[in-house]
Amino acid sequence: MNKKIELPSEDDLPPGPVRDLTIRIHSVYDEANWPSMQKIVDAMEQVDAPGTSSRQYVYNILKGLPRRPSWPIIESIVRALASKTRRQVDIDTLVAEVEKLWRLAYAPETENSEPFLENDYPAAEITDDADSVIADQSVRETLTDLHQLAATSTMEELIHAFEILTIDENASLEDLKVFTTAVANVHSPYRLIPLIEKMRRRSLHDQAESIIREAVANLSIRDLTELVELFYKENWRLDILISAISAFRSAEEVAMIIFAMGDRKEAVELQQRFAQIRSAHEVAQLAEAMD
Known part of the structure; x- marks a missing residue:
C-alpha cells in the first residue's frame, strides 16, 4: 500500500483559506486511496485538464506549503485524483468547489470573476521588440492579476514588470515572489532561457536566479x-x-x-x-x- 501523505498539523498550516483548500484536496486524495506522487503525475497527463507537474510539486500541494499554486495545476491534480476515487464523483462539480476554495486562498480579488483557465491567457511569443514595453502605471495596474501578467506579456514586458516590482516601494516582496512563481510555471524552458539571458543583461541577476529555482522546483x-x-x-x-x-x-x-x-x-x-x-x-x- 502506498504511504499516505498526512495532512499538515495546525502548527504547520494554521486554520484559514489555505488550510481549507488543502483539507478539501486531501479528502479527494483519501477517496483515491492515497496514490503515489508518480501515479498522480501520470494521471495528470491522462485527464482533460490544462496543467502538468512534478512529484515534488504535487507533494508540496498536499503539504499546503506557502506558495501560490497556479489554478491549472490544482485543477489537474484534482481531476487526476478524482479519476482514481472508489466512488463515482461529479468531477466538474468537484473542480468548481475546489476552484472557489483556491480563489479564497490565493485570489480573493477575483472571487467573482470567470474561472481562470490556462487557455484564457495563452503564453505570449517572445519578441525583441523594445517598443512593446508598457508604461510604469500600466504595469502597476496590471499587477492586480500577476498570473495574467505573467502569461500574456511579451518578454520585454515581463522584464519591465520585474524592474517595477524591484524598485516600486508600493510593491511587496510577496508580489515579487508570486510573479516569479507565475512566470516559472507558465513558460516552457524554451521561453525561460532567452528571458533569463535578457534579465541578466539588465542586471536583474537575483530575479533571474529566482526564476531558475522556481522552474526547477515546479x-x-x-x-x-x-x-x-x-x-x-x-x-x-x-x-x-x-x-x-x-x-x-x-x-x-x-x-x-x-x-x-x-x-x-x-x-x-x-x-x-x-x-x-x-x-x-x-x-x-x-x-x-x-x-
Whole structure:
C-alpha cells in the first residue's frame, strides 16, 4: 500500500483559506486511496485538464506549503485524483468547489470573476521588440492579476514588470515572489532561457536566479531535463541548477537527471551536492535508483 501523505498539523498550516483548500484536496486524495506522487503525475497527463507537474510539486500541494499554486495545476491534480476515487464523483462539480476554495486562498480579488483557465491567457511569443514595453502605471495596474501578467506579456514586458516590482516601494516582496512563481510555471524552458539571458543583461541577476529555482522546483521532469540541456547549449554554468535540483527534487528524479547528463562533470557534482544537503535515507535512495 502506498504511504499516505498526512495532512499538515495546525502548527504547520494554521486554520484559514489555505488550510481549507488543502483539507478539501486531501479528502479527494483519501477517496483515491492515497496514490503515489508518480501515479498522480501520470494521471495528470491522462485527464482533460490544462496543467502538468512534478512529484515534488504535487507533494508540496498536499503539504499546503506557502506558495501560490497556479489554478491549472490544482485543477489537474484534482481531476487526476478524482479519476482514481472508489466512488463515482461529479468531477466538474468537484473542480468548481475546489476552484472557489483556491480563489479564497490565493485570489480573493477575483472571487467573482470567470474561472481562470490556462487557455484564457495563452503564453505570449517572445519578441525583441523594445517598443512593446508598457508604461510604469500600466504595469502597476496590471499587477492586480500577476498570473495574467505573467502569461500574456511579451518578454520585454515581463522584464519591465520585474524592474517595477524591484524598485516600486508600493510593491511587496510577496508580489515579487508570486510573479516569479507565475512566470516559472507558465513558460516552457524554451521561453525561460532567452528571458533569463535578457534579465541578466539588465542586471536583474537575483530575479533571474529566482526564476531558475522556481522552474526547477515546479517543472515536470521532462521539462527540467530539457532545461538542463538548454543550459549546456548556452554554455551557461550549472551551479544554480545543481543546487536547486539537489534541494527540490526527489532522489529518483535526480537520478534521471544524472543519467541524462551522461559523463559530464556536472553529473558527479550533482550527486555530490545531493549527498551534502539531503538525508542519509535520501542519499541511499539515490544510490539505489542509480544501480
